[in-house]
Amino acid sequence: MRFSILFGGKAGQGVNVLSNILGNALTKKGQYVFVSRDYQSLIRGGHNFNVLTFSDKPVASNDSQIDMIIALDENTINLHRSELKKGGKIIEKEGKGNMYFAGRIFKLLCVEFSVLEEELRELKFFEENIKDAKEGYNETSEVACKVSLNKNKLKFVNGNQGISEGAVKSGVDIYYAYPMTPATNVMGELAEKQIENNNIVIELESEVAVINAAIGSAITGAKTMIGTSGGGFDLMTEALSLTGVAEVPLVIYLASRPGPSTGVATYTGQGDLDLARHSGHGEFNRLVIAPGDPKECEELTSQAFYFSQKFGIPTIILSDKHLAEGLYTMDKNSVITPSKKMTSLKRYNSYETDEFGCATEDAEKIIKNVDARMKMGKEIEKEAEKFSQFNVYGNRTSKNVVLFWGSTKGAIIDAMENLDAKFVQVLYLEPFPMRIKKEIEGKNIILVENNATGQLGKLVAEKTGIFIDDKNKILRYDGRPFLADELREELGGRLK
Amino acid sequence: MTNENINTPTIPTWCPGCYNFIILAAIKNVINEELKKGKTKNDFALVSGIGCHGKIFDYINLNGINTLHGRVLPTCMGIRVGNPNLTVLGFSGDGDCYAEGMEHLIHTARYNPDVKYFVHNNQVFALTAGQPTPTTEIGYKDKTTPLGVKLYPMNPIKLMLAAGCGFVARVFAEKEQIEWVFKEALKHKGFTFVEIIQPSVIFHQDKNYMQKFYSLQKEGHDKTNFDAAWKKADEFDYNVVKKIPTGIFYQKEKPMFEDLWPQLVELKKKKMSWRDLKR
Numbered sequence: 001m002r003f004s005i006l007f008g009g010k011a012g013q014g015v016n017v018l019s020n021i022l023g024n025a026l027t028k029k030g031q032y033v034f035v036s037r038d039y040q041s042l043i044r045g046g047h048n049f050n051v052l053t054f055s056d057k058p059v060a061s062n063d064s065q066i067d068m069i070i071a072l073d074e075n076t077i078n079l080h081r082s083e084l085k086k087g088g089k090i091i092e093k094e095g096k097g098n099m100y101f102a103g104r105i106f107k108l109l110c111v112e113f114s115v116l117e118e119e120l121r122e123l124k125f126f127e128e129n130i131k132d133a134k135e136g137y138n139e140t141s142e143v144a145c146k147v148s149l150n151k152n153k154l155k156f157v158n159g160n161q162g163i164s165e166g167a168v169k170s171g172v173d174i175y176y177a178y179p180m181t182p183a184t185n186v187m188g189e190l191a192e193k194q195i196e197n198n199n200i201v202i203e204l205e206s207e208v209a210v211i212n213a214a215i216g217s218a219i220t221g222a223k224t225m226i227g228t229s230g231g232g233f234d235l236m237t238e239a240l241s242l243t244g245v246a247e248v249p250l251v252i253y254l255a256s257r258p259g260p261s262t263g264v265a266t267y268t269g270q271g272d273l274d275l276a277r278h279s280g281h282g283e284f285n286r287l288v289i290a291p292g293d294p295k296e297c298e299e300l301t302s303q304a305f306y307f308s309q310k311f312g313i314p315t316i317i318l319s320d321k322h323l324a325e326g327l328y329t330m331d332k333n334s335v336i337t338p339s340k341k342m343t344s345l346k347r348y349n350s351y352e353t354d355e356f357g358c359a360t361e362d363a364e365k366i367i368k369n370v371d372a373r374m375k376m377g378k379e380i381e382k383e384a385e386k387f388s389q390f391n392v393y394g395n396r397t398s399k400n401v402v403l404f405w406g407s408t409k410g411a412i413i414d415a416m417e418n419l420d421a422k423f424v425q426v427l428y429l430e431p432f433p434m435r436i437k438k439e440i441e442g443k444n445i446i447l448v449e450n451n452a453t454g455q456l457g458k459l460v461a462e463k464t465g466i467f468i469d470d471k472n473k474i475l476r477y478d479g480r481p482f483l484a485d486e487l488r489e490e491l492g493g494r495l496k
Numbered sequence: 497m498t499n500e501n502i503n504t505p506t507i508p509t510w511c512p513g514c515y516n517f518i519i520l521a522a523i524k525n526v527i528n529e530e531l532k533k534g535k536t537k538n539d540f541a542l543v544s545g546i547g548c549h550g551k552i553f554d555y556i557n558l559n560g561i562n563t564l565h566g567r568v569l570p571t572c573m574g575i576r577v578g579n580p581n582l583t584v585l586g587f588s589g590d591g592d593c594y595a596e597g598m599e600h601l602i603h604t605a606r607y608n609p610d611v612k613y614f615v616h617n618n619q620v621f622a623l624t625a626g627q628p629t630p631t632t633e634i635g636y637k638d639k640t641t642p643l644g645v646k647l648y649p650m651n652p653i654k655l656m657l658a659a660g661c662g663f664v665a666r667v668f669a670e671k672e673q674i675e676w677v678f679k680e681a682l683k684h685k686g687f688t689f690v691e692i693i694q695p696s697v698i699f700h701q702d703k704n705y706m707q708k709f710y711s712l713q714k715e716g717h718d719k720t721n722f723d724a725a726w727k728k729a730d731e732f733d734y735n736v737v738k739k740i741p742t743g744i745f746y747q748k749e750k751p752m753f754e755d756l757w758p759q760l761v762e763l764k765k766k767k768m769s770w771r772d773l774k775r
């Protein structure tokens with residue numbers, strides 16, 4: 001059974017700490033947990049809320065209806081009362097801080113106080129916190145839901161941690177970045193452990209400096225990675241094109257938020273698929289891959305390193321705020337693709353070059369270089385076929401196909417039950433897996449994307465000639481992620 | 497890479513009489529001396545930008561990259577981070593450095609990586625056929641500025657002093673001066689900024705510079721004195737040519753970027769790059 005709790009309050013009241021404590025504790029009890037974060041682009045005040053859903057079966061999304069609201073301020077109640085299920089509870093108490101509420105929620109879910117105590121030991125101000133938590137725990141003897149103990153061995157992580165973990169497991173040497181939500185936490189994660197992992201994290205003056213420094217490092221043979229969001233990525237694209245001509249191995253993490261421009265800085269969207277595929281002038285090779293959960297974040301990051309090293313190409317890992325900062329429980333270890341360092345310092349060039357690495361304008365040499373790049377493109381395609389370029393779930397023989405990519409995976413998997421459809425998640429967006437054509441041909445295709453134009457739909461049309469009916473495009477572009485119950489309904493209405 | 501010579505088979509496409517030939521010869525002389533003293537070609541990395549100056553990459557057979565317009569410095573920095581044992585040489589034009597890549601110049605002076613940086617200042621965008629740059633004098637005309645340049649030029653020497661650069665020098669595109677300053681730069685630990693006044697024989701000729709130069713060092717200038725350096729920097733404003741001091745305006749060693757990160761210190765100690773690191 002899914003049970004969902006909304007934690008709301010002002011920025012600075014500790015909504016995140018609260019949902020993290022509970023999420024961690026539930027994970028240790030073998031519960032599957034998902035937490036999405038909704039916060040504004042401000043540091044103190046405003047309204048932030050996290051929604052935590054847990055269950056003894058896998059969860060990776062929230063529903064529109066909530067079982068319980070933990071209100072750290074009055075505003076939370078005003079804003080979210082309408083989302084509460086019939087018989088749902090609102091927990092409030094004026095003048096109390098987040099630790100008091102931690103105590104109350106643990107009691108309400110029947111989780112022993114010792115488990116909470118263990119979590120609090122990980123944080124600062126233990127003495128004060130435990131006092132407040134005790135007060136909350138002893139406030140009532142009410143029970144809202146009994147958390148059963150499961151034997152599942154789970155890890156509670158967000159997408160950015162998956163990316164960082166994947167990078168470390170791939171042996172990243174150098175990570176450069178300039179802060180930009182929602183990519184910033186990868187820099188934080190890696191920086192925290194840089195000494196322990198013996199790698200280095202460097203913040204430079206701009207994204208332009210970041211990618212150019214990264215190119216400098218990558219050509220010395222270091223495994224180099226950078227991370228940013230759409231605006232920062234735009235600034236990098238001239239140099240992206242340089243990695244294309246000079247064959248520089250570089251892993252680029254692109255975590256999207258709604259654009260255009262500064263857009264909605266702390267919300268989610270999938271508007272940058274076209275950008276990832278088409279950015280940079282001229283024609284050159286690249287890989288664009290999109291994980292759908294933290295485990296895939298680890299796996300695809302290792303594949304990004306593999307392809308960048310093997311072919312000397314830029315590889316772009318595409319995620320978004322929802323995946324980057326949403327917390328998931330991982331129940332299986334990731335499968336890491338090992339990669340060797342294949343580059344060493346030689347003569348690189350932003351011009352087309354001759355055999356000495358000198359600039360050339362010779363027509364034959366230009367043709368030779370371009371042809372070599374095109375040939376490599378084919379080799380990349382072939383190599384990519386050795387990997388799971390897309391995942392298929394649900395009824396494989398259904399006449400309905402639901403097509404999606406990236407962070408919508410959570411809501412889709414959770415919505416899937418009892419829907420007669422084949423669900424196809426595209427992991428490799430460039431090179432595009434042509435085998436998908438067979439999976440979708442002649443079917444009732446439904447597209448789910450967190451953008452307004454259906455960019456995967458356009459890509460599929462370009463590659464396969466199959467056009468998806470506008471009526472069958474479920475597109476959400478309000479900066480919010482899909483919710484499982486709503487999506488189930490949307491899908492259900494489109495099945496044949 | 498074999499050590500015999502640093503020539504490439506590429507024939508220079510600079511205009512006959514271009515001062516870039518002198519810069520090239522002087523730079524190669526010093527590198528060759530370093531090779532004779534025991535360095536190998538693999539100890540160097542060379543980075544150049546886009547412009548007439550950038551072609552120097554094609555005429556010196558060393559590893560590195562002829563990178564994008566304006567991005568020489570972050571690229572050099574990245575190479576040092578990737579392998580802190582390399583001697584990294586950067587070559588830019590005034591357009592490359594003072595226009596397109598200006599932010600990098602200021603920040604690199606602050607980061608202070610061990611990069612030897614040369615700016616070929618011909619006071620024009622030469623390769624795009626002579627448009628004015630931030631150091632072109634008032635009144636200069638070309639097809640894009642028929643009314644003449646209206647803006648007062650910037651003073652890169654003062655900029656570098658203000659930015660905290662630990663080695664600020666200017667020389668004329670003359671063999672002895674370049675060789676001397678290059679050797680001084682090699683001895684200096686950290687970022688070295690050297691502006692080479694390099695007239696473009698096509699677009700911005702020697703405006704009687706020859707008569708106006710004088711040597712700071714011969715005059716007994718105290719390069720450890722910041723205030724004196726500032727005063728000397730003021731003597732040539734890139735607008736009206738009265739006198740042009742050359743030599744090292746200011747020199748003071750400060751902590752290098754590569755010495756502030758224990759990971760890089762370790763690599764340097766072991767004479768390794770990240771590439772050599774087995775995980």
Ligand SMILES: Cc1ncc(C[n+]2csc(CCOP(=O)(O)OP(=O)(O)O)c2C)c(N)n1
Binds near residue numbers: 589622
């Ligand atoms: C991003 C970008 N903008 C513009 C150009 C065109 N461009 C090529 S060379 C050049 C001027 C170079 O001037 P400078 O750096 O002073 O070098 P010079 O030719 O004078 O040696 C320009 C603007 C380019 N290559 N890249």
Ligand code: SF4
Binds near residue numbers: 514515548618695697
């Ligand atoms: S245009 Fe000027 S700088 Fe360029 S090669 Fe000719 S003389 Fe030299």
Ligand SMILES: [Mg+2]
Binds near residue numbers: 547589590618621622
């Ligand atoms: Mg110039």
